[in-house]
Amino acid sequence: MATKILIPYYSAFGHVYHMAQAVAEGVRKVDDVEVKIVRIKEFAEVEKAMSENEYYVKAQEMQSDIPVATHEDLKWADGIIWGIPTRYGSMPAQMKQYLDSAGGLWMNGELEGKATAVFTSTGSIHGGQETTALTSFVPFMHFGMIFVGLPYGENPEQLTSDAVGGSPYSASTVAGPEGGEQPKEVDMTMAGRLGARVAKVAGALKTLR
Structure with missing residues (x-):
């Protein structure tokens, strides 16, 4: 049976969305895998507040065909790779709410033993x-x-002094102070490697659960 990899992500301006595609490509390079990309639902208050921002609106339209994440998706997966942009050095409230509302999965231990990883985007090199x-x-x-x-x-x-993403903890990209930068080729390469690595680990762990 195929190893199932879920990529739940939140992306206001599209940077993490693009990284999610690269992660998925990396997953698909591993034999006998199935991958699903889902997006974390936006807050209605944010949609209203950002409705005049053309970059935000275009990014949301670009993602409109991606299904909204459910808790059933988490149960389905053997491995989960989270797309988490930074908000003041940690995950945004949209992602936190999704996790906070999954208490039933925690109580029943339904995610225990599953491989997980993170990819992220920040406005600056030192922004999180x-x-x-x-x-x-x-x-x-x-x-x-x-x-x-x-x-x-x-x-x-x-292992570089160039202004690119990547660390031992996650794949990442630098969006720039105004969000005008797009993920560099090297960022996408690193994201793909993370996807492949998690798929392999998830497959191995699946045999132990």
Whole structure:
């Protein structure tokens, strides 16, 4: 039976959405896998507040065909790779609410033993590239998931002084202060490697559950 990988993400301006596509491509390079991309539902208040921002509106329209994430998706998956943009160094409220409302899955241990990982986007190099992944690690541990990083041995591009994403904790990209940057090719490559790594780990863990 195929290893099932879920990619739930939240993306206001499309950067994490594009990274999610690269992660999925990496997953598909592993034999006998099935991958599903789902988006975290936006708050109605944010949609209203941002309705005059053309970049936000275009990004949301671009993602309109992606199904909204449910808790059943989490139960379906053997491995989960989260697309989490930073908000003040940690996950945004939209993602936190999705996790907070999954208490039933926590109580029943339904995510225990599943491989998990993070990819992120920040406005600047020091805007939360590492802290977003590290702080996300905490609730995932409460759910009993097994965190998968992105080591230098598999991802030598992150050993650089260039303004690119990537760390041992997650794949990432720098959107720029105004959100005008797009993920660089190297960022997408790192995202794909993370997808493949999680798919392999999830497949191995599946045999133990």
